[in-house]
Amino acid sequence: xxxxxxxxxxxPEEGRAxxxxxxIINTSKEMMCFSDFPIPDDFPNxxxxxxxxxxxxxxxxxxxLLRHIRFRTSVRRVAKRPDFATTGRWExxxxxxxxxxxxxFDAVLVCTGHHTDAHLPLHTFPGLDKFEGWYLHSRDYKSPxxxxxxxxxxxxxxxxxxxxxVELSHRAKQVFLSTKRGTWVMHRVAEGGYPFDFSxxxxxxxxxxxxxxxxxxxxxxxxKLNMRFDHALYGLKPKHRVFNQHLTINDDxxxxxxxxxxxxxxxxxxxxxxxxxxxxGTREDIxxxxxxxxxxxxxxxxxxxVKVMENQVPLYKFIFPADLEKPTLAFIGYIQPLGAIMPxxxxxxxxxxxxxxxxxxxxxxxxxxxxxAQAKDKIAKRYVASRRHTIQVDYIPYMDELACQLxxxxxxxxxxxxxxxxxxxxxxGPCTPYQYPLPGPGAWQGARAAILTQKQRVDxxxxxxxxxxxxxxxxxxxxxxxxxxLGLIVATLIYVSLSP
Numbered sequence: 257x258x259x260x261x262x263x264x265x266x267x268p269e270e271g272r273a274x275x276x277x278x279x280i281i282n283t284s285k286e287m288m289c290f291s292d293f294p295i296p297d298d299f300p301n302x303x304x305x306x307x308x309x310x311x312x313x314x315x316x317x318x319x320x321l322l323r324h325i326r327f328r329t330s331v332r333r334v335a336k337r338p339d340f341a342t343t344g345r346w347e348x349x350x351x352x353x354x355x356x357x358x359x360x361f362d363a364v365l366v367c368t369g370h371h372t373d374a375h376l377p378l379h380t381f382p383g384l385d386k387f388e389g390w391y392l393h394s395r396d397y398k399s400p401x402x403x404x405x406x407x408x409x410x411x412x413x414x415x416x417x418x419x420x421x422v423e424l425s426h427r428a429k430q431v432f433l434s435t436k437r438g439t440w441v442m443h444r445v446a447e448g449g450y451p452f453d454f455s456x457x458x459x460x461x462x463x464x465x466x467x468x469x470x471x472x473x474x475x476x477x478x479x480k481l482n483m484r485f486d487h488a489l490y491g492l493k494p495k496h497r498v499f500n501q502h503l504t505i506n507d508d509x510x511x512x513x514x515x516x517x518x519x520x521x522x523x524x525x526x527x528x529x530x531x532x533x534x535x536x537g538t539r540e541d542i543x544x545x546x547x548x549x550x551x552x553x554x555x556x557x558x559x560x561x562v563k564v565m566e567n568q569v570p571l572y573k574f575i576f577p578a579d580l581e582k583p584t585l586a587f588i589g590y591i592q593p594l595g596a597i598m599p600x601x602x603x604x605x606x607x608x609x610x611x612x613x614x615x616x617x618x619x620x621x622x623x624x625x626x627x628x629a630q631a632k633d634k635i636a637k638r639y640v641a642s643r644r645h646t647i648q649v650d651y652i653p654y655m656d657e658l659a660c661q662l663x664x665x666x667x668x669x670x671x672x673x674x675x676x677x678x679x680x681x682x683x684x685g686p687c688t689p690y691q692y693p694l695p696g697p698g699a700w701q702g703a704r705a706a707i708l709t710q711k712q713r714v715d716x717x718x719x720x721x722x723x724x725x726x727x728x729x730x731x732x733x734x735x736x737x738x739x740x741x742l743g744l745i746v747a748t749l750i751y752v753s754l755s756p
Contacts, residue, residue: 284451288596291689292700297716344582363584383527391545400427406543413439417548425517438494485510491520578624595651599689664696
């Protein structure tokens with residue numbers, strides 16, 4: 257049994273991503289925008305999904321993209337042409353309003369995302385077939401309306417699982433949050449009220465982190481997170497360290513736990529007709545279950561061009577298949593960064609299109625396969641074995657790696673000689689997307705101004721009707737300017753020597 261009619265009034269389309277009505281983005285606006293189009297000043301720093309859609313529409317109008325988009329059209333098949341080995345061309349079959357068409361293309365970008373196919377491992381929950389209540393995957397969840405006065409279990413402590421548990425706790429009679437191994441919970445708001453990613457995702461902090469042993473970095477961040485709430489006391493502390501997982505982000509969970517509206521439980525051992533029995537031997541009567549158990553990758557339209565094994569796609573730099581005769585197929589956004597995905601997708605697209613045009617050449621197949629194996633091994637050594645951790649990257653190192661391929665990585669030594677004010681902001685301030693159209697192909701003349709005014713756009717929606725204006729200043733903390741100015745050149749040289 258999958259659902260209750262009231263819950264699934266808005267059943268999502270197959271093969272497409274789906275979100276619940278209350279979704280708020282987990283990355284702040286200055287860190288997630290496209291590099292040549294800042295999100296408007298008055299937009300909130302963490303946006304509701306409707307605001308993100310508004311931004312996309314603004315972007316499409318600004319760059320006249322709508323005329324290039326075929327709406328209400330699905331891709332049914334993408335196959336190599338018989339002459340692919342010499343031309344690299346693809347035959348693409350589409351369907352629109354019942355009408356099927358076929359066309360030939362010189363290259364293909366796959367941008368369907370990795371949150372479309374729900375992973376629902378029902379076989380791992382004995383007795384679920386006898387359960388008399390109702391259950392669904394988080395992909396099918398839209399709002400808490402159907403769960404009023406119900407006892408609900410949410411299985412999984414990723415971002416969706418915790419968000420849904422918190423939201424349900426305002427309507428349900430009781431919410432249980434079942435976790436297999438616990439999780440570290442990050443908050444959106446940092447000290448002083450600024451977005452966490454805007455405050456900590458900088459080249460300087462990345463440099464310091466690269467100089468410290470991983471165990472020290474783990475200790476420092478875990479200490480910071482436990483100062484907000486003790487993860488062991490709240491039943492969430494995992495056995496693994498904080499940098500061995502993809503961080504879960506939520507600001508409200510501790511309050512819902514301490515008020516008793518959400519109760520943390522271990523993994524489910526089995527279901528009965530009306531209850532769930534947990535691995536600690538406790539039993540709870542329940543009415544409904546929401547499985548926030550993640551997603552699987554699938555490319556049914558590609559036939560045998562790319563194979564997915566154990567939720568892994570063998571792609572060079574997470575973009576290019578290594579074994580094609582011609583590099584005319586690329587995957588965009590099949591990545592799980594510790595940061596925003598939109599700037600990464602943009603950078604991937606910039607590189608892929610230059611490869612398609614012959615302006616950049618990929619290395620030999622053997623080199624790409626070795627790089628894929630190395631990336632896979634690196635992930636396996638650092639992260640907990642999970643379907644969630646097959647495409648993990650660190651934001652700044654990965655962006656810089658792609659930027660080096662494109663020739664658009666900021667040249668810090670040169671910036672300190674020619675534009676010290678900008679250099680300070682690039683090194684010590686947040687690593688916003690505007691840093692990457694500074695030099696090289698696709699340079700944007702407005703990049704410098706966007707970097708120097710980024711803090712103003714963060715401040716603007718927070719000002720409200722305050723009578724006293726917020727002082728305009730750089731996003732670089734003043735203390736950094738005082739204590740690190742004399743050592744900037746040394747720090748820059750170290751940074752450059754450690755960068756790829």
